[in-house]
Amino acid sequence: MLFLTRGGSGWRKAATAATATALAATTLAFASSPAQADAENPVLAWNISQQYIDHFSVQSSPMAPVPTLTATDGATFAGGNITWTFDGATVDGSETTVQYNGTVAGKFGTFYGVTVEDPALVFDAATGAGSLVATVSGGEIGSETTPAEVTVAEFTGATVTPTTIAGTPNWDGVLPTGSAESLALNIPANQPVSGRSFDPAFLGNLTSGVRAHFYASLNAQGNEPASNVKKAPAAFTADYEVAPAPAPSVSANAAVNGDFVDVTVSGENVVPDASAQFVVNGVYVAFSEKRDIFDIDAEGAEDGAELFLATNHVSGAQLPGGVLSTVVAVDKTKLVRGKTYAIYTWTAHGNPKATDKAYTETVVDIPEAAFPPVIPPVVKKASATKVKVNKVPTTKKVGKATITVTGKNGTATGKVTFVLKKGKATKKIKAATLKNGKVAVKLPKLKKGKWKLTAKYAGSSKYKASSKTVTIKVKK
Incomplete structure (x- = not known):
């Protein structure tokens, strides 16, 4: 040329x-x-x-x-x-x-x-x-x-x-x-x-x-x-040939501290990208759910403040020889049991890039004590509803029935509903609440004939629903 x-x-x-x-x-x-x-x-x-x-x-x-x-x-x-x-x-x-x-x-x-x-x-x-x-x-x-x-x-x-x-x-x-x-x-x-x-x-x-x-x-x-x-x-x-710089190495240990989880971050060879400006600015140390953090749009809704639950800025003066030491405090209420969390480092100031020599991702083991206690779910067991007609109603007098709900998960609680049927004729009885697993209800005056009494137990936190149907013969 x-x-x-x-x-x-x-x-x-x-x-x-x-x-x-x-x-x-x-x-x-x-x-x-x-x-x-x-x-x-x-x-x-x-x-x-x-x-x-x-x-x-x-x-x-x-x-x-x-x-x-x-x-x-x-x-x-x-x-x-x-x-x-x-x-x-x-x-x-x-x-x-x-x-x-x-x-x-x-x-x-x-x-x-x-x-x-x-x-x-x-x-x-x-x-x-x-x-x-x-x-x-x-x-x-x-x-x-x-x-x-x-x-x-x-x-x-x-x-x-x-x-x-x-x-x-x-x-x-x-x-x-x-x-x-x-x-x-x-x-x-x-x-x-x-x-x-x-x-x-x-x-x-x-x-x-x-x-x-x-x-x-x-x-x-x-x-x-x-x-x-x-x-x-x-x-x-x-x-004409440069030995690669040692890769940064970071460890992170979490411990509960009151309303926060303190993540102690230590590292070696955490050196900002080679620029006088960047070396002075140091690195960011941020805590987040483990994710791809390279799609951050600083001008959009999903910038650093939205992605990270806690962030520290460590200046170049605080990185002697690439040695990193800082504590990131995370609000316990922001943590969700079952999610994986990580500490990220990258050169400040700016969004993280995969080519950044100071970029690291370190998974953090969150102590169980950081989460609310787990209340084991109650397993509902089968219930059995029994109906005993203590007094058969007549066309002129009311009757009485006793309903008992039993099972292998302690005393049953909850409500029982009742329906009386004879052909197309239907009579409803007001729902009653179990007490010590039992409830007595009055049976209304009925016309002569065979009536079917169905007692339906709605179930509870401990018991599944059940029902029982009996036949009542009204003779007079």
């Missing part, structure tokens, strides 16, 4: 002298050393060269074109330093290849520029020898190169660990002065000075007019300027 601005069918025309003047231009200040890689997010910290940083990012004089240095697609340029995003590592025999993503494009006004994309470190972990390769392209007025992957620089003696590599690319003697390879790159016969240069393959994929930024050159007087030191390939530091 070539970043340089085009006008019409080619580079906008400008005096040839502008290129020569720009090549000789230097800046007054050096940028700071490359940033250290972030172990949480592996990066390659590599500035290409100090000359590249200074020449394409600092205005050297009021008369010079405006330089620009942009970093995209995974690369960053901040504080005078370039970083590239880790993309993966592979091992083939003794050779390790670590790939990074990102595009860095430097241009000097509209006159010329150099783009470096997707660098990779290829090295022998045992010896620390290897090379920096990248997709490189360049352009200047009237010409440009096709992006191609080339060796940018080689290195020896890099410091290699199972997760990092750091080194300084070779500079001295890389491209011998006046060699056939050097002359083929249109480098003057008395240069590069002491063979100090980026790799010839890198120079070969730049346009001729910008190569002098990447080897030790001589000025118009035939002297070596002090600025040559800035042209050396920049040292690099890189993370």
Whole structure:
């Protein structure tokens, strides 16, 4: 990818002298050393060269074109330093290849520029020898190169660990002065000075007019300027494999404390997600019925206040070394016997996310004493209703009957209803209440004939319903 601005069918025309003047231009200040890689997010910290940083990012004089240095697609340029995003590592025999993503494009006004994309470190972990390769392209007025992957620089003696590599690319003697390879790159016969240069393959994929930024050159007087030191390939530091952080471990123990259940929560490695803001804010420790808590809509009806029965906020200052210690007090009246409850932790402030490194779910064993006492249900037993006609009614006199309800669950209580039937004729007797399992009722005067008396016991908390029918013969 070539970043340089085009006008019409080619580079906008400008005096040839502008290129020569720009090549000789230097800046007054050096940028700071490359940033250290972030172990949480592996990066390659590599500035290409100090000359590249200074020449394409600092205005050297009021008369010079405006330089620009942009970093995209995974690369960053901040504080005078370039970083590239880790993309993966592979091992083939003794050779390790670590790939990074990102595009860095430097241009000097509209006159010329150099783009470096997707660098990779290829090295022998045992010896620390290897090379920096990248997709490189360049352009200047009237010409440009096709992006191609080339060796940018080689290195020896890099410091290699199972997760990092750091080194300084070779500079001295890389491209011998006046060699056939050097002359083929249109480098003057008395240069590069002491063979100090980026790799010839890198120079070969730049346009001729910008190569002098990447080897030790001589000025118009035939002297070596002090600025040559800035042209050396920049040292690099890189993370390429990060041991996963220990997973958070949380325990929760519940105990009844008056009207509350105190849940004592302890944990290790409970570290908020890697953000200065989040680290300060700490974590939430919340008690809820066990559920999927990742569908919380903070702007809807089902936000944290609705989901959780109790919540504590533990600040970053209260998490020394990821050690968590807090007590969550839960109102006993909010607990329901038979449900499963859990303590949840996640990074504050915000809704929980499954990717949150501080997220945990810990089931809590609620003591039985936290719930109201259980009253065992009464099992109703069968009842037996008996009817004894003590005095048979007549057409002129009332009668009397005694109803007894018995069973194997103690004395029966409740009401008994009565119905007298003879053919289609029906007479009802007012319901009576059992006393000590018995009740006596008056039988009304009846016409002659056979009447059926049915006594129905409605049942109670201890007994099932039952009934009894007897025949009464009214003779006079």
